[in-house]
Amino acid sequence: xxxxxxxxxxxxxxxxxxxxxxxxxxxxxxxxxxxxxxxxxxxxxxxxxxxxxxxxxxxxxxxxxxxxxxxxxxxxxxxxxxxxxxxxxxxxxxxxxxxxxxxxxxxxxxxxxxxxxxxxxxxxxxxxxxxxxxxxxxxxxxxxxxxxxxxxxxxxxxxxxxxxxxxxxxxxxxxxxxxxxxxxxxxxxxxxxxxxxxxxxxxxxxxxxxxxxxxxxxxxxxxxxxxxxxxxxxxxxxxxxxxxxxxxxxxxxxxxxxxxxxxxxxxxxxxxxxxxxxxxxxxxxxxxxxxxxxxxxxxxxxxxxxxxxxxxxxxxxxxxxxxxxxxxxxxxxxxxxxxxxxxxxxxxxxxxxxxxxxxxxxxxxxxxxxxxxxxxxxxxxxxxxxxxxxxxxxxxxxxxxxxxxxxxxxxxxxxxxxxxxxxxxxxxxxxxxxxxxxxxxxxxxxxxxxxxxxxxxxxxxxxxxxxxxxxxxxxxxxxxxxxxxxxxxxxxxxxxxxxxxxxxxxxxxxxxxxxxxxxxxxxxxxxxxxxxxxxxxxxxxxxxxxxxxxxxxxxxxxxxxxxxxxxxxxxxxxxxxxxxxxxxxxxxxxxxxxxxxxxxxxxxxxxxxxxxxxxxxxxxxxxxxxxxxxxxxxxxxxxxxxxxxxxxxxxxxxxxxxxxxxxxxxxxxxxxxxxxxxxxxxxxxxxxxxxxxxxxxxxxxxxxxxxxxxxxxxxxxxxxxxxxxxxxxxxxxxxx
Numbered sequence: 001x002x003x004x005x006x007x008x009x010x011x012x013x014x015x016x017x018x019x020x021x022x023x024x025x026x027x028x029x030x031x032x033x034x035x036x037x038x039x040x041x042x043x044x045x046x047x048x049x050x051x052x053x054x055x056x057x058x059x060x061x062x063x064x065x066x067x068x069x070x071x072x073x074x075x076x077x078x079x080x081x082x083x084x085x086x087x088x089x090x091x092x093x094x095x096x097x098x099x100x101x102x103x104x105x106x107x108x109x110x111x112x113x114x115x116x117x118x119x120x121x122x123x124x125x126x127x128x129x130x131x132x133x134x135x136x137x138x139x140x141x142x143x144x145x146x147x148x149x150x151x152x153x154x155x156x157x158x159x160x161x162x163x164x165x166x167x168x169x170x171x172x173x174x175x176x177x178x179x180x181x182x183x184x185x186x187x188x189x190x191x192x193x194x195x196x197x198x199x200x201x202x203x204x205x206x207x208x209x210x211x212x213x214x215x216x217x218x219x220x221x222x223x224x225x226x227x228x229x230x231x232x233x234x235x236x237x238x239x240x241x242x243x244x245x246x247x248x249x250x251x252x253x254x255x256x257x258x259x260x261x262x263x264x265x266x267x268x269x270x271x272x273x274x275x276x277x278x279x280x281x282x283x284x285x286x287x288x289x290x291x292x293x294x295x296x297x298x299x300x301x302x303x304x305x306x307x308x309x310x311x312x313x314x315x316x317x318x319x320x321x322x323x324x325x326x327x328x329x330x331x332x333x334x335x336x337x338x339x340x341x342x343x344x345x346x347x348x349x350x351x352x353x354x355x356x357x358x359x360x361x362x363x364x365x366x367x368x369x370x371x372x373x374x375x376x377x378x379x380x381x382x383x384x385x386x387x388x389x390x391x392x393x394x395x396x397x398x399x400x401x402x403x404x405x406x407x408x409x410x411x412x413x414x415x416x417x418x419x420x421x422x423x424x425x426x427x428x429x430x431x432x433x434x435x436x437x438x439x440x441x442x443x444x445x446x447x448x449x450x451x452x453x454x455x456x457x458x459x460x461x462x463x464x465x466x467x468x469x470x471x472x473x474x475x476x477x478x479x480x481x482x483x484x485x486x487x488x489x490x491x492x493x494x495x496x497x498x499x500x501x502x503x504x505x506x507x508x509x510x511x512x513x514x515x516x517x518x519x520x521x522x523x524x525x526x527x528x529x530x531x532x533x534x535x536x537x538x539x540x541x542x543x544x545x546x547x548x549x550x551x552x553x554x555x556x557x558x559x560x561x562x563x564x565x566x567x568x569x570x571x572x573x574x575x576x577x578x579x580x581x582x583x584x585x586x587x588x589x590x591x592x593x594x595x596x597x598x599x600x601x602x603x604x605x606x607x608x609x610x611x612x613x614x615x616x617x618x619x620x621x622x623x624x625x626x627x628x629x630x631x632x633x634x635x636x637x638x639x640x641x642x643x644x645x646x647x648x649x650x651x652x653x654x655x656x657x658x659x660x661x662x663x664x665x666x667x668x669x670x671x672x673x674x675x676x677x678x679x680x681x682x683x684x685x686x687x688x689x690x691x692x693x694x695x696x697x698x699x700x701x702x703x704x705x706x707x708x709x710x711x712x713x714x715x716x717x718x719x720x721x722x723x724x725x726x727x728x729x730x731x732x733x734x735x736x
């Protein structure tokens with residue numbers, strides 16, 4: 001819903017018309033014009049979803065009228081829902097969240113005037129000195145503590161939403177003035193944003209203006225609650241409940257109360273709070289932060305209290321505790337239709353040393369009560385059988401071939417047949433990780449994959465295992481490869497049932513082999529290594545890349561396959577794909593006798609063709625590189641002539657030609673750049689032999705820019721780089 005206002009010119013026109021015609025009903029003709037869109041709300045509050053509000057709105061069900069934001073935090077999402085014309089009920093346990101939401105969500109029209117701000121910044125001899133007495137030398141630069149005492153005391157003269165606005169602006173100014181925007185460190189910020197009391201006053205005034213600009217009336221009675229979410233939820237009537245709960249991550253234990261303790265205490269001027277004796281001067285609290293043990297129960301509790309709300313939107317992130325699968329399992333127990341959406345997201349840079357903590361994959365779980373009759377019937381049947389609930393609405397992909405497997409005795413559960421799939425495990429040759437499997441090695445190692453695990457995304461926990469490999473063999477024709485048949489443990493694990501459906505629709509269609517090996521061999525220097533820390537420089541620095549134009553890869557010896565990971569993306573072997581998925585009622589597949597080979601009669605012929613093709617490819621690559629090098633060598637010899645550089649004998653010229661031919665392309669380029677530089681700066685009539693040539697001194701600034709094409713800003717840099725490359729080429733084999 002949007003506000004409607006009369007445009008001034010139209011109001012004047014209607015008043016004149018009413019006076020002329022004496023008809024008050026004409027006022028109803030007023031053309032309603034929408035008020036301008038409220039400004040975007042920007043904040044540096046940790047964990048804020050301000051960058052995701054458009055995405056969250058796109059996932060909100062149409063027809064929604066009332067939203068409950070259960071963990072409102074910075075109020076960015078609650079404010080977005082308000083701006084979309086919805087009635088918003090927001091809740092937060094912390095007082096900072098409560099006052100922020102009251103100032104811009106519940107408040108419809110109150111603002112702070114410039115005179116009011118002047119009064120808040122005015123000197124107050126009765127202000128007290130709590131901040132100065134307890135936090136001197138902490139968090140802020142000298143002079144700021146006194147200003148906080150003064151402004152906070154003056155805020156007590158305000159009431160209602162005006163007080164909320166002032167507290168909101170004060171806490172934002174404090175966050176700007178301290179290190180990293182939190183109070184988990186004792187150091188004052190050295191970036192110079194707020195270094196004295198005068199700058200702090202300017203910051204406070206700026207934030208009052210910003211909060212004032214966010215105040216608007218959406219015509220609905222929005223409400224803000226300050227309390228525990230478990231107490232608030234049963235009393236709330238809403239169409240949608242949005243949850244952005246606190247959670248642990250792999251990067252540390254984030255606790256809003258401890259990280260924002262200073263501004264949280266500031267909201268009440270520390271009334272009723274007692275400071276501890278620690279160096280951060282936090283206040284004592286009986287609030288229990290989440291742990292790995294208590295977090296799942298907390299999620300179950302607040303979702304259980306929201307059972308009467310038709311739709312849940314639950315924000316979450318990767319690398320968090322509980323895990324995505326744990327959250328999914330909790331939601332499935334509710335019997336709701338479940339969809340999961342993902343989006344890349346960058347959180348506020350609260351820890352510059354842990355970029356992985358800031359760069360996240362954001363999840364949105366959308367759980368709704370309304371299901372179509374068929375799904376509702378199936379859900380009831382599954383609930384009665386004790387099977388965990390949750391429906392994925394997919395159709396079978398017509399491009400996926402369904403097969404009736406034949407027979408097997410391996411890894412079945414209590415003799416019952418299990419659904420199966422066929423997949424390429426890996427190919428002979430080099431994958432994108434620089435791992436090289438030879439024809440002979442795969443022939444020997446293929447069947448070591450039997451009775452090994454099938455997991456998700458290489459997860460090594462028990463909960464990640466969804467099946468096992470029941471058969472494997474090396475196929476020599478049509479591209480040498482190892483193929484496997486896997487079984488999915490769908491009788492006991494809901495995750496395996498979901499994986500099978502995702503295979504059918506083509507979402508899970510790639511695999512990635514897992515293996516161990518006895519030792520690796522470098523493709524360049526042919527050294528062998530049993531530990532990665534002992535790698536030669538080729539493998540340590542260039543594995544999967546090129547060294548002097550030659551591909552660098554590790555030839556694996558003594559391979560044993562240890563499992564296979566199911567992927568929804570390409571792996572290191574991009575052609576390792578699922579090729580067949582079993583139909584609904586699988587039969588069993590007959591196993592091969594241990595040690596028996598399924599290689600066809602033309603395997604040896606294929607092996608010879610494969611090895612010959614590999615040799616031809618390498619020879620062609622080497623010939624091409626030699627041709628290119630000869631062209632560059634000729635250019636260098638021409639540059640010698642241009643510089644009137646002569647060799648003392650024909651043999652010396654041939655030795656130089658041979659030396660140049662053995663250089664890398666990089667070293668040849670450096671030599672050419674050096675000679676071109678000499679050519680530009682030597683007199684044309686000067687003659688010299690190779691032994692006596694000397695470049696004249698040239699100021700660096702005369703040969704800057706494009707003249708120095710090889711890795712340097714001046715001639716000295718180019719010469720040094722060129723000489724080192726030539727040295728490297730001549731002695732690299734000795735090093736290795």
